[in-house]
Amino acid sequence: MALFGGKAPIAYGMVVGGATEVPNVDKMVSLKWRLQEIKDFIDNTYLPTVYLVAGTYRDLFSVGVGCKNLTSFGVFPLDDDEKNFLLKPGSYTQRKDLALDQAQVKEYVKYSYYDDKTTRLHPSKGATQPDANKKTGYSWVKAPRYRDLPHEGGPQARMWVTNPVLSKHANKFLGIDPKKDIRFRDLGDKAFSILGRTAARAEECKLVADAMDKWILELKPGAPSNIKVEVPKEAAGVGLTEAPRGALGHWISIKDQKIDNYQVVAATIWNPPPGTMREISVPLNRHLWERP
């Protein structure tokens, strides 16, 4: 991150229109070598450790089932039209695979310190009107819903939606012939558990690191890395991506070349949004409820 972003944490280097850094061969090679070390760690330490621990604590494959609704906004497009993604957009809602429709994202505020009139709004129309003394309120976090249901985000959601082939460590763990490809959904109900999520994170790490290794060589040294952008007089836009913790969306509207409304649905709030303990459909509440 520091290589192309100046420093970490809190890297700079991304601006409207692209990136500030023009790639050069030195940096590409440096990144390739560093990535090699990371890949070594993932293949030879991280993944084996996860499955070793999984073998010892098998009961954790049935704890922390969650709401079984998963959503991913998709990340790492593999073409310019954003038709194919390394980690695909989509949702798994009430046991059905559905295409992603950002119009179905809404924010609820019943248990948040915001005016009740602003509940169930789409973020493009979203409002943030604080009401610190609201009786039912106990959090400053809004509760995002997809298709009016709580959804879980993060590595497990992305892996379930994408359903990629897993590493050979997984074959070994499950006692399946290494020549056979197994996919994330082959874990079945095991995927919806503490260890399922941990395995998803580790397997996703490998998937991304292996892809990065190829992407580095697709960079064109010296080629421009950003384009000039004029701020439009009036416009509305949406940016959807995946942060490590889950689906991340920004909605903006511009009026007179100035920001008129800006709403963020942060990745972190899909899993622990406010709700009563009775509302165990909320992912994190439910996990705490089910803890051994």
Next chain:
Amino acid sequence: MPIIRRQFLKICAGTGIAVGASGILLPEIVSALEKAAAGNPPVIWIQGGGCTGCSVSLLNTVHPNIAEVLLKIISLKYHPTVMASSGEKAAEFLYQTAEKNAGKFYLAVEGAVVTGEDGKCCTPARVRGEEITFIKLMADMGSKGAAVLALGQCGSYGGIPAAKPNPAECMGVTEFFKLYKINTPVINIPGCPPHPDWIVGTIAHVLLFGVPELDSDGRPKIFYSTLVHDNCPYRSYYDEQKFAKFFGDEGCRVELGCKGPESYSDCWKRGWNNHVNWCVHNSLCLGCTELGHPTEMSPDDGPLRRKGSNCLWDGSRGSN
């Protein structure tokens, strides 16, 4: 090896044996610091309105093992992110530690003090059913500590949480203390985040030799006394008046919005993440160590506190 202050300052300034990243933490120096710090009062680390970036930055201190630094040198007794315990027990321990070391401990404050809605915007703990707001925590801890280390741009000056229009009424520690008439000395370690060396170096100085020499903005002079612009690798372009109009162009980046000419730090020689890079090499300086960042230094893509042709900024802060 007894360590004397002059030696220590030399190491911090990066003119000693090894420059930068882990220079402060060479094994000999660590063991010397360990001996000198043994029995010294603890550091209590609390978080208000912030992003935990300062903590992450501190954890990037790779050599030696960060646990050694935290426990042996800094004798960190309380840190909400790093420690395992949480909830009511942790909050009670926090108050007990402060009570036991009253007048002696050092308080590290990460994040801004959130004062909006009588402090209800930020409630880090709940003890016996009572919400402890960050205002209360700061008032209780701040008045008992020997000195406060205001970490990052937020702890020092309010930072991003205090950016205009500042709906949660955030402010830096100094401003808060003025308001609440608390006289505990404050050392600012601004930056977004601060370099781990700045944090470890300042804490080590405080524990070993007392409060370091501060500049007019309350920052230790050891780390914040050189102008980025004077030491910029692109400085000669500025002198020739050759300005980059676009990222990737050759030239000084001041017209792209670089705040190097009004920012004091030693990033230019220290480097970040084990010398991998620093902001100016990658893009430009955003002035994150300066009072007024980000509001008075925005937008990031506008020129320096003066109105430019391609700039949305309205030039409300003076002119030159």
